Amino acid sequence: MAASSNSSLSGSSVSSDPEDYQPPIWKSYLYQLQQEAPRPKRITCPQEMESRPKYYGREFHGMISREYADELLVAAEGSYLIRESQRQPGTHTLALRFGHQTLNYRLFYDGKHFVGEKRFESVHDLVTDALITLYIETKAAEYIAKMTTNPIYEHLGYTSLLKDKMVHRLNRGRTEPRRVTFQGDDRISSPLVRRSALKDTPEKQCSYEKIHNFKVHTFRGPHWCEYCANFMWGLIAQGVRCSDCGLNVHKQCSKLVPSDCQPDLRRIKKVFSCDLTTLVKAHNTTRPMVVDMCIREIELRGMKSEGLYRVSGFSEHIEDVRLAFDRDGEKADISASAYADINIIAGALKLYLRDLPIPVITFDLYSKFIQAAKIPNAESRLEAIHESVLQLPPAHYETLRYLMAHLKRVTQFEKDNLMNSENLGIVYGPTLMQPPEQNALTTLNDMRQQKLVIQLMIEHEDVLF
Numbered sequence: 001m002a003a004s005s006n007s008s009l010s011g012s013s014v015s016s017d018p019e020d021y022q023p024p025i026w027k028s029y030l031y032q033l034q035q036e037a038p039r040p041k042r043i044t045c046p047q048e049m050e051s052r053p054k055y056y057g058r059e060f061h062g063m064i065s066r067e068y069a070d071e072l073l074v075a076a077e078g079s080y081l082i083r084e085s086q087r088q089p090g091t092h093t094l095a096l097r098f099g100h101q102t103l104n105y106r107l108f109y110d111g112k113h114f115v116g117e118k119r120f121e122s123v124h125d126l127v128t129d130a131l132i133t134l135y136i137e138t139k140a141a142e143y144i145a146k147m148t149t150n151p152i153y154e155h156l157g158y159t160s161l162l163k164d165k166m167v168h169r170l171n172r173g174r175t176e177p178r179r180v181t182f183q184g185d186d187r188i189s190s191p192l193v194r195r196s197a198l199k200d201t202p203e204k205q206c207s208y209e210k211i212h213n214f215k216v217h218t219f220r221g222p223h224w225c226e227y228c229a230n231f232m233w234g235l236i237a238q239g240v241r242c243s244d245c246g247l248n249v250h251k252q253c254s255k256l257v258p259s260d261c262q263p264d265l266r267r268i269k270k271v272f273s274c275d276l277t278t279l280v281k282a283h284n285t286t287r288p289m290v291v292d293m294c295i296r297e298i299e300l301r302g303m304k305s306e307g308l309y310r311v312s313g314f315s316e317h318i319e320d321v322r323l324a325f326d327r328d329g330e331k332a333d334i335s336a337s338a339y340a341d342i343n344i345i346a347g348a349l350k351l352y353l354r355d356l357p358i359p360v361i362t363f364d365l366y367s368k369f370i371q372a373a374k375i376p377n378a379e380s381r382l383e384a385i386h387e388s389v390l391q392l393p394p395a396h397y398e399t400l401r402y403l404m405a406h407l408k409r410v411t412q413f414e415k416d417n418l419m420n421s422e423n424l425g426i427v428y429g430p431t432l433m434q435p436p437e438q439n440a441l442t443t444l445n446d447m448r449q450q451k452l453v454i455q456l457m458i459e460h461e462d463v464l465f
Contacts (some may be wrong), residue, residue: 026224029143030136037135038078038098040127045081054091055080055109059123063089066137068103073097080127082107095125098134105130118237129235136233148256151362153227206395208278209259210244217241219248227253243267270326275353277395288399289330294349295404295406302342303409304416309427313344320347353403354431361398361453363436365391370433373449373456385456386464400432400457401465407458425455 037412044058052060063084073079079098094107112119113126118128127426218236225232227249232238239250244263263282281287324332334345372384414420429450435442
């Protein structure tokens, strides 16, 4: 997007056609202030200082008093020097003239120079950034406090178009969670009995929301905030950028941006170990393609395989499948001609689910599922599991629903594959559920409940989802 230094936002136009989309016109006030900020003026020491650290230049004046530093700097705004502290020998102070007074900052060096969070290659860059920040925050304090009150973010053409397209695409393929009430007999057995024993309530409405993955970023050249349209001032670390979609905003604006990240496939470097919601939004799918493709292949040729999911495939071949998905995505070849042993595909699916940074049953809901499994009454236990399932993020819910339906079909071939719901619960419990503190003792103590949660979700998947 082109930046204009002498424009106002009022001229911005938004078209419903992406071909006609015109970028917003940026607000120039803060940019103009940065241009007006005082420039650094190094005050050099007239004599060579033997005590000068090698990472400082002639701006180092040795051990001098605050008062003498003030006399040296009084001539000009933006002048600066470095002195050794008289109160704490061995420590260094940056003395900087701004606003007709001398400001003193404790100066540090660890390979880069810093007085706060930002780290600089040179003292000159540090002072340049400090003067810009001090000048803008002094001149425009009220403006900065109010700059988020009239954001352009919701009016950006590409933002609203992406959002509408995404919602339409996902709504076509998504199954909404059903809230049900379990009634009557503790021995809920056949699907027919279960369906007659429950009462439907209004469906839970949900959307595939994803928070932005903001990280501090240094922008080369002028950049404007895509939330408030104001200039992002400073020399380095002027703002934050979403590492998933590339949105650039002020740090303070990032707290107000909606949870509507639409990941860019060019920024998603891999499939395995990628956040589940990030992956499905990047690919505009309801579930990860790994889950769909592996399950499709297993149901095509592996449902009668003895010990399905319990028997391990060769780890080298499973690693090959992982690399294929990371490299080729949905074009990865996992057919019988590439991997004749179906246990390799089953192992790759388990590896994908196990390596998710946030498990399918999320960390924040882990304890709710474990506590639900401990309820002695079968009816209340299912009710509690159902309530926990409904709280899962949409992408996690959809993945779990699809997987449980598949595992239910696996149990229908138990005579051949010897895998019932309890066996599958033992295999998939620690794969889908991991305690947030990653404590080995906690995992060991919770194994029985993990197994039971998965076992019950397989047996009652037609009711729980």
